[in-house]
Amino acid sequence: MLSSLGFRTTDTLIALCGTATGLRSFSLKMVPELQDGNLAKFVRTAVNSHKNLRTLRIESYDLGLATCEALACTLKQSQTLKALRLSLCPSMDDVLPLIKALQSPRAGLEELVFHVDYLSERLGDRKHFLNCTAEMLRTNYTLKCIRGISWGATHTIIPFYLQLNHVGRARLLGSDTAQPKDWIDTLIANRHDTRVVHYLLLSNPTICTSSIFAA
Structure with missing residues (x-):
């Protein structure tokens, strides 16, 4: 885990991430040196440098659109990243690129976790966000867990799709070998x-x- 340890430059943090070896789990917690643009660069470095990275957790007040777009690119390319946990999440508009990036039967991510209270306060159009999530899950066969979002009685299709993914929808519909x-x-x-x-x-x-x- 990297936290605020008094690093003087963003480049030092990014270089440290790039030189570490064999990381499978990475947690970035409250590093004020990494604002949104640099945080996005950090995300790209972490994933590109560690092809076996399976869990990525980010806790930062500066997590915004640039970081979410970098994460979206990561989710489109990575088959090994299985869990993404975001604390102190940005607004709904910032998060949507992540949701859209997962709209694929072969997306690798299995767990997506948001910080509950903060996200609830920042989501302006909750219905639109949930509609996008439901549409994503219609064609995503691998995501099995979404935490930090309450979909209520109007979006019961979301937990149903997650249940289908637990049942093995990827094995049946996402493969030519079933x-x-x-x-x-x-x-x-x-x-x-x-x-x-x-x-x-x-x-x-x-x-x-x-x-x-x-x-």
């Missing part, structure tokens, strides 16, 4: 959840004619 048996096994494992069964049958109606299913 076999009829994979579909049948998933249907059987979730036979008591009619919403999941209904979704899977709509996604692949031909499974009803499978010889395995008929047997």
Whole structure:
């Protein structure tokens, strides 16, 4: 973890990040030397220098649009980063590039965490943000956890999509190697959840004619 340790220049912090080796988890906490633009540069350095980085946590009052756009580029390119945790998050407009970057069946991120209270205060158009999140999850098959956001009764599709990703939507719909048996096994494992069964049958109606299913 890097915190405010009295570094005199931004370049020193970025160089330190670049020279560290074998990082799988990285936490950046309250480093006043890194304002939004430099924080974005720091993010790019951290991810590009550490191809096996799996968890990235950033806590900074200066986390803004530039940093979120850098993170969005990272999410589009990285298949290894699995958890992104942002404390003291920016406004809704700043966060949206992150949400849009995840709109892919092959996005690698599995966990997205926001600081609850701060984000709740800063989201101006909450409904629009939740609509964008729901649309992202419609085609994102890997994200299994979003914390720090309350979607309420009007956006129950969000936890349902997350549930489908836990069930294995990426394995069935995001891969060309899924076999009829994979579909049948998933249907059987979730036979008591009619919403999941209904979704899977709509996604692949031909499974009803499978010889395995008929047997």
